[in-house]
Amino acid sequence: MVKLDTLSIVIPVYNEARTIHQILDLLRELELVNGIKKEIILVNDCSTDASAATIRAYAAQHPTMGLRLLEHAVNQGKGAALHTGIREATGDYVIVQDADLEYDPEEYNLLLKPVLKGFANVVFGSRFMGGNPHRILFFWHSIGNAMLTFLSNMFTDLNLTDMETCYKLFRRDIIQGLSLQEKRFGFEPEVTAKVARVPDLKLYEVGISYYGRTYAEGKKIGWRDGFRAIYCIIKYGLLKA
Structure with a gap:
């Protein structure tokens, strides 16, 4: 059994004042397996609402x-917020957590299981994959996700089922050792392409739940981000930029 002391949880925040307390409540109540401690890093990407004040309160x-709030002076994008949080992380492993309620932090323990073993x-x-709850929403989004994952797998030679997932857990030295460039939603294909080239990579996938939001509920990603993802898959996969 591998011993872990601390898990760093990096949360990019942009205009999440209405719901940020809910995800923080879940993290406060969360008990990680084997008594693993939590380092929670929130990166406010120059929100125009009261996100920063809400987090401070x-x-x-x-x-x-022990919440850590880092702030961008200008809006740079989700990827840039993740770069900041990852750079400041000190835990043994780092996981990405969106500020919305689409993913369940209780399932960190599922992702930790193959690491601890x-x-x-x-x-x-x-x-x-797996039998966990999955909200039924947009058909074309699901087709888009499948196509992007398929294209990514072609370039990385991985057999992932969900490249665009938020929940990605990394050993800290691996993720901090990557030179990441994408400042917006291109983070997912870029980090996947670059981590696939890490020597001695031991990559696993586990099934998780998904409680997707509609655009009325605050979902931000759109079709333009899909085209950017394709560009990033080619750039970082084929060209190895």
Whole structure:
């Protein structure tokens, strides 16, 4: 059994004042397997709402959580927020958590399982495998996700079922050792292409739940991001940029 001391949880935040307390409540109540500690890093990407003030108020109410709030002076994008949070992480492993409620932090323990057993040093949480709940929403989004994952697999020679998943768990030295460039939603294909080239990579996938949001509920990703993802798959896969 591999021993882990701390898991760093990196949360990019942009205009999530209405719901950020809900994800923080879930993280506060979360018990990680084997007593693993949590380092929670929130990166406010120059939100135009009260996200920063809401997080500070929450941190003041729950000082034992040790929340770390980092701020961008100008809006740079989700990828840039992740770059900042990953760079500042100090835990043994790093996981990405969106500020919305589409993913369930209780399932961190599912992703940690192959790590603790010594099988994996990177784990992706797949929304499209296993018997976990999956909200039925947009047909063309599901087709788009499948096509992007298929195209990514062609270039990386991996057999992932969900390249675009938010839940990606990395050993800290692996993710901090990657030179990441994409500042917006191109983060997912770029990090997948680059991690696939890491020597001695032990990549696993586990099934996770997915409680997707509609655009009315705050979903931000759109068709333009799909075209950017294709560009990134080719750039970082074929050209190895």
